[in-house]
Amino acid sequence: MPTLLGLNSGTSADGVDAAVVRFEGETPTLALKILAWVHRAYPLRLKRTLESLYAQGRAPLDLLCALPYEIGDVFAMTALDALQAAGLSGNDIDVCGSHGQTIYHLAADAARDRALPVSTWQMGEASLIATRLGCPVASDFRAADIASGGQGAPLTPVLDDLLFRSAGKTRVRLNIGGIANLTWLPPVTQSGVPGLIAFDTGPGNTLIDSLIRRLTGGAEHCDRDGERALRGHVDEALLARMLADPYFTVAPPKSTGRELFSADWLEGFGVNDSDDFVATVTALTPASIVHALREHLPPVPPIDEVIVHGGGARNPAIMEGLRARLAPSIRLATVDEFGFAPETIEPLLFAVLAWKCLRREPTFLPGATGMRRPAVLGKLSWPAGLRES
Ligand SMILES: Nc1ncnc2c1ncn2[C@@H]1O[C@H](COP(=O)(O)OP(=O)(O)O)[C@@H](O)[C@H]1O
Numbered sequence: 001m002p003t004l005l006g007l008n009s010g011t012s013a014d015g016v017d018a019a020v021v022r023f024e025g026e027t028p029t030l031a032l033k034i035l036a037w038v039h040r041a042y043p044l045r046l047k048r049t050l051e052s053l054y055a056q057g058r059a060p061l062d063l064l065c066a067l068p069y070e071i072g073d074v075f076a077m078t079a080l081d082a083l084q085a086a087g088l089s090g091n092d093i094d095v096c097g098s099h100g101q102t103i104y105h106l107a108a109d110a111a112r113d114r115a116l117p118v119s120t121w122q123m124g125e126a127s128l129i130a131t132r133l134g135c136p137v138a139s140d141f142r143a144a145d146i147a148s149g150g151q152g153a154p155l156t157p158v159l160d161d162l163l164f165r166s167a168g169k170t171r172v173r174l175n176i177g178g179i180a181n182l183t184w185l186p187p188v189t190q191s192g193v194p195g196l197i198a199f200d201t202g203p204g205n206t207l208i209d210s211l212i213r214r215l216t217g218g219a220e221h222c223d224r225d226g227e228r229a230l231r232g233h234v235d236e237a238l239l240a241r242m243l244a245d246p247y248f249t250v251a252p253p254k255s256t257g258r259e260l261f262s263a264d265w266l267e268g269f270g271v272n273d274s275d276d277f278v279a280t281v282t283a284l285t286p287a288s289i290v291h292a293l294r295e296h297l298p299p300v301p302p303i304d305e306v307i308v309h310g311g312g313a314r315n316p317a318i319m320e321g322l323r324a325r326l327a328p329s330i331r332l333a334t335v336d337e338f339g340f341a342p343e344t345i346e347p348l349l350f351a352v353l354a355w356k357c358l359r360r361e362p363t364f365l366p367g368a369t370g371m372r373r374p375a376v377l378g379k380l381s382w383p384a385g386l387r388e389s
Pocket residue numbers: 009010011012013014015176177178179205206208209221222223224225226309310311312314315316346
């Protein structure tokens with residue numbers, strides 16, 4: 001049974017999540033077991049570099065040249081931490097999947113507006129990671145999706161049939177990272193596994209983080225445990241103005257990023273240092289998610305469960321906001337009850353994609369990214385020298 005390693009840093013650019021994963025058994029009872037997972041925060045200097053890159057939208061060429069190696073180094077160190085935690089070495093790993101750090105994502109609408117091709121850019125030099133670990137590394141998974149007519153995101157639906165599809169229930173898997181995305185999973189029927197729908201709903205934590213950074217002069221990076229949001233009151237009129245952003249009405253498939261939901265975007269709403277403002281920006285996350293559930297998913301079969309992962313699951317103000325806005329018939333849960341910590345789902349995804357890449361197994365996600373034909377996602381990088389096997 002293969003042993004895999006998955007690495008990811010999401011749009012929050014908070015640091016790298018790594019998971020060591022083993023496949024156990026055979027389909028249909030195939031299980032993915034997390035042997036160890038770790039998070040390593042980006043060094044402050046790198047985090048500041050990335051934040052200013054995102055804020056300014058431009059950088060000198062020497063910085064752009066060096067950055068993939070600097071990021072790759074942190075990815076390699078996080079991978080080594082995870083191996084140590086699992087009591088393994090790189091030789092024990094069949095393949096590592098590394099998402100890298102998204103620097104820019106030009107999804108369909110944003111690309112069209114600027115007369116540019118749909119495109120995406122993840123940094124984190126995979127040859128450096130492969131050499132440091134001593135195992136092959138698959139990376140750059142989004143490029144082949146785009147080449148096959150997709151928007152490059154979201155890719156998480158690859159895991160959904162494996163982990164979250166149910167025989168009797170309609171589930172929504174909801175990832176609240178920097179950006180929030182969901183997958184609608186109607187139950188398996190006698191005629192087979194129905195299609196899924198997946199898309200980015202809008203901001204997850206990114207606006208909250210950006211607001212807190214601004215209000216604290218960069219001393220804090222998030223509203224830890226939703227403390228300020230829970231102290232404040234939501235300004236419903238302001239929230240309605242935020243929800244009027246056209247992104248929320250666009251029909252899926254759709255994806256977005258910090259390029260749209262940025263500090264500049266918030267600026268238009270009269271940023272101020274009150275707990276009420278923090279509460280309102282925080283409420284936009286659950287409000288836009290619940291809006292997406294109502295407006296952009298089929299009404300039948302009705303949703304039974306919403307299962308949350310990503311850092312937003314750790315913010316009680318977001319979770320309480322969801323609970324309050326969801327219909328009472330919908331059960332709100334986190335992936336913990338499926339045996340996964342909320343931070344492990346995305347590294348797990350890139351581990352599985354790496355395994356598919358190594359075996360040249362195609363992926364097809366028409367209902368998620370808008371792909372028009374199946375494609376093997378990812379590019380392989382190899383460690384120096386020859387591996388004994
Ligand atoms: N205890 C917490 N309280 C509030 N927010 C949290 C907490 N833990 C994590 N977060 C939020 O989750 C974000 C990271 O989530 P993550 O799923 O890693 O997003 P991404 O995939 O975009 O990196 C942090 O930037 C922060 O906003």
